[in-house]
Amino acid sequence: MNVSIDVAWKSLNKDKEELCGDKVEVLKTADSDIVILADGMGSGVKANILATLTAKILGTMLREGALIEACVETVAKTLPVCKVREMAYATFSILQIFHTGEAYLVEFDNPQCVFIRDKEIVKYPYVERIIEGKKIHEYRFRVKRNDCFVLMSDGVIYAGAGEILNLGWTWESMAEYTVKCTKQTLSASRLAVMLIGACDDLYEQKPGDDTTVAVARVVQRQIVNIFTGPPENEDDDESLMEEFMHSEGRKVIAGGTSANIAARILRRNIVTTIDYAHPEIPPMASIEGLDLVTEGVLTMGKALNLLKRYEKGDIDAGFFDELDANNGASRLAKMIIEECTELRLFVGRAMNAAHKDASLPFDLSVRMNLVDQMKEVAEHLGKQVTIHYY
Numbered sequence: 001m002n003v004s005i006d007v008a009w010k011s012l013n014k015d016k017e018e019l020c021g022d023k024v025e026v027l028k029t030a031d032s033d034i035v036i037l038a039d040g041m042g043s044g045v046k047a048n049i050l051a052t053l054t055a056k057i058l059g060t061m062l063r064e065g066a067l068i069e070a071c072v073e074t075v076a077k078t079l080p081v082c083k084v085r086e087m088a089y090a091t092f093s094i095l096q097i098f099h100t101g102e103a104y105l106v107e108f109d110n111p112q113c114v115f116i117r118d119k120e121i122v123k124y125p126y127v128e129r130i131i132e133g134k135k136i137h138e139y140r141f142r143v144k145r146n147d148c149f150v151l152m153s154d155g156v157i158y159a160g161a162g163e164i165l166n167l168g169w170t171w172e173s174m175a176e177y178t179v180k181c182t183k184q185t186l187s188a189s190r191l192a193v194m195l196i197g198a199c200d201d202l203y204e205q206k207p208g209d210d211t212t213v214a215v216a217r218v219v220q221r222q223i224v225n226i227f228t229g230p231p232e233n234e235d236d237d238e239s240l241m242e243e244f245m246h247s248e249g250r251k252v253i254a255g256g257t258s259a260n261i262a263a264r265i266l267r268r269n270i271v272t273t274i275d276y277a278h279p280e281i282p283p284m285a286s287i288e289g290l291d292l293v294t295e296g297v298l299t300m301g302k303a304l305n306l307l308k309r310y311e312k313g314d315i316d317a318g319f320f321d322e323l324d325a326n327n328g329a330s331r332l333a334k335m336i337i338e339e340c341t342e343l344r345l346f347v348g349r350a351m352n353a354a355h356k357d358a359s360l361p362f363d364l365s366v367r368m369n370l371v372d373q374m375k376e377v378a379e380h381l382g383k384q385v386t387i388h389y390y
Helices: 044-063 068-078 171-182 188-202 234-246 256-266 297-312 317-323 328-338 364-380
Strands: 003-012 022-028 032-040 090-098 102-108 114-117 127-131 134-142 148-152 211-220 223-228 250-254 292-294 342-347 384-389
Touching: 003 022, 003 032, 003 090, 003 188, 022 044, 022 211, 032 044, 032 148, 032 211, 044 068, 044 090, 068 090, 068 127, 068 134, 090 148, 090 211, 114 171, 148 171, 148 188, 171 188, 188 211, 188 317, 188 328, 223 234, 223 256, 223 328, 234 256, 234 342, 250 256, 250 328, 292 328, 297 317, 297 328, 297 364, 317 328, 342 364, 364 384
Parallel strands: 223 250, 223 342, 250 292, 342 384
Antiparallel strands: 003 211, 022 032, 032 090, 090 102, 102 134, 114 148, 127 134, 148 211
């Protein structure tokens, strides 16, 4: 079946708290994708530590193939005990989707996962187990393409309690709203923004609790390949292009010199785009057989800014208008955020002849730095990243 997940999450900190007491971890193993959402007891620093510890322990152990019993036992024995409540407390949800389409969901005291298939809410039967005195719900099932899962912390279903709504936003109303949103978009990133925005509105922008949604949508593996910068040795131009063109997935070239190398070896023309309207981003071009051809450092830098804004949660509906804009930076950032499960970077190490003009404060390290930052941000967004240097 060879499925993967498009995953995105958004959090609101409890009003007047600098740290969030919820933590999301996304892991890639050889045969699966794993999403963990942990919610630490209370709020602020203590809750943040509890949630982070829980997510890291669960993630590390699951990656090593540990059974859920061992994971829960380790979490129960590791977390510091609250002196007031005399309990070490962090709730969690774990969703593991194998590339074969098999899926496994474990929930401990978090609100139930919302599962949507074909624009309808689906309820799966679960097995209840007691591990280390904790009641665990376990689900096993098969997924299909476009299935959508929403994991959440309990701040989501308390949104609006005592303010706009007498009894808060119930699980049922949250699930119905999610269905409504999935009819507008299949993008995990946009769905997460819609859901957390609704929670923020219900809290009247003063959340009474840490609030997190993590959206996972089942997709076919989506690979994006980016070639940037000429190889150190000109003799490697041909082998780089051969590997790049034979790599599965979409093909992007960032850089004029890189585009010239591609055009020469592929014996195809470069056609510069005419409908160009953004003063700060150089125009795009096209080469037959490639999905996107852009200028290099400036465009990658602007795309990286969009990726970082998204990573920090500095987004609203206007952010997606920018992401949908028809320029090289927006198209590159959108491809990585919404249309990519694996990112492969083909990076040349040569000092680019186009930048040897002394008036240009360019150094090879600028491109390398951009590549490193792009890798870091993409991995934090749950993408699998590999870099091939030439």
